[in-house]
Amino acid sequence: MPGVMARRVDPKVLEKLSRRLRRGSVAITGTNGKTTTTRMVSKILHTAGIRAVNNSTGANLVTGVTAALVSDTSLSGRPASEMGLFEVDEASVPRVAEEAQLSLLAVLNLFRDQLDRYGELSYTAKVIASAFPDLPPDGSVVLNADDPLVANLGRGTKNPVFFGVEDPALDTGKLQHIADSKDCPVCGTALSYEAVYFGHVGVYRCPNCSFARPEPAYRATRVRMDGPRGTDFLLTTPGGEHEARIGLPGLYNVYNALAAAAVAIEAGVEAEDVVRGLRAFGGAFGRVERVRVGEKEVFLLLIKNPVGFNEILRTFVASPAERANADRAGHVLIAINDNDADGRDVSWLWDVDFEMLAEAVTPGGAVPRFYVTGIxxxxxxxxxxxxELPVHSVIPDRKEALLAALGATPPGETLYVLPTYTTMLELRQTLSDLGHTHPFWEDK
Amino acid sequence: MKLTIHHLYADMMNLYGDRGNVIAIKKRAEWRGIAVEVVDVGLGESISPTSSADLFLFGGGQDREQTLLVEDLSGMKGADLRAVVEDGGVVLGVCGGYQLMGHYYETPEGQKLPGIGVFDMYTRPRRGDEARLIGNVLARVRAPEEDGVVHEVAGFENHGGRTELGDDAEPFADVIVGYGNNGRDGTEGARRLNAYGTYLHGSLLPKNPWLTDQLVLGALRRVDDRAELEPLDDSAERDAFASVANRLRKG
Known part of the structure; x- marks a missing residue:
């Protein structure tokens, strides 16, 4: 691995190379959406004509960041790029901040899928906060105002920049059964919510102390979901209001777009380029992919944790619009592995609100046909x-399961595939072996 | 008959899929025509046993939350829960909840949080040179159960604390694969009368349906000592257990 080797040759290589980036470096961290948000910023910077060096997916530790910079540097030691743009694993934030001299750090959210690796959420928050003193005096931290644990990080830094969603129509009216952080991070009292968008994300305040959702400088309002095709919203920045559209479904992608907009504008990009970049963004490798297989379509949606899983179920499987589009409820293949990259503990499946599907299926209505696969x-x-949802087939072998589910999907219809990370790689390989490749699969 | 699940600190301690345990109990009772009510017992609320069957669940939480509820537990609620256990009531403590059923739980900062002391045990924090104990677990339950079978349980553990059982504590199970109470003496969990404590969290009950049924039956028998449970088709649950157990045995 080039990053490991380069660091062995010169332990200060990341620091030295980072100094040569004219526009400095920005990093994006958080449990969900790092890759998508980083790709969005990348697209925006490209639109604005700024050359940025990125680390690739799955290389988000300090060695991966080093490798990206090394390969961007000529033999004479000059970087090809003006700016560093890195997605960084939560635990690696302090080292990357120090060595890469980040000028901007964005924290998207803190959900529980990292528990296997780092113990507990409040600990992860502390680790991230410990990087703040390493930011330069004019550096800033971009934080999700709607995630209490992330918003609370703003108290430990001089000039936090907040982003958030303000749309009462999106209020689900209930806290999902996921207890990540429903309590005040300052005094421990249960937070009271004016709106809950998903998980513990929403508009909240502590009834006991002064902790409350901070006023965001970057806001999404009037969010309109256009099914799987995309989402429109009104983007408010310190400079004004802009109609924005992303070609991705789901409220969680609105958050990613907001974070990307805040990072880009704080890094000096014009709002017009932000809106154009977001509009042109096609989706991050592997997160959402559509693949045509003869007369059928395969829709791959990566699942990482209960909150993401719930959003996908709500958007694609339970949504009345989707079910009205198709006469049949559709075919769903769920693929669960428990390798390190998937999370070894599968008890999180019990935090996913599958019960909402049972509720969404009206009596006599069509029930999705579920196939399950994976370790x-x-x-x-x-x-x-x-x-109380019927399981059509349990087929642990990934290839057999995909063939069975595809075979049962009628021409003209879509097979929804919901894989964890390593089953996604396996299923994508299977599709590729079968000759169904797709330009979106290029990782660039 | 009606079964009430008293879910202690559900809003604070619902970590690692504790919800799976609630769902498993609820469904397996309902599938036998037993009405189920789930009552969340939060901070400042007291335990109120019903005139019918009761089952108490005490789940796992994060350190921060554990500190908050110890004070709550040190009053009447702890005494009431202790009385439930001594009276043969059915209680399942998982992870953080299990730790607080011992004499004390020492935090990584060295603070000794008193537990309710129904199990003769204490929990100390991991030392700097010790790792968190994380992974799949397969364990053999100590005694033959109601059905005359020596059962195995499969689950997942994730804890920094090391629990040491005293002379008066009976382990729940012996570890076949995994760490258990402390990674040293091969014991897993604790058992006293109808109270169970374990580090196996989340999907413990769904994959180990015999244990779910034993808890439900234990609760029903407190009201009607001739209560029985109709058998269910557990092939899906057995497949899930066998899949993980076989994999662990192979190493």
């Missing part, structure tokens, strides 16, 4: 059983 196919089958 933990049997656990997934039990989860569906206890949500």
């Amino acid at each position: 933990r196919a049997e656990d997934m089958a039990v989860r569906l059983k206890y949500a």
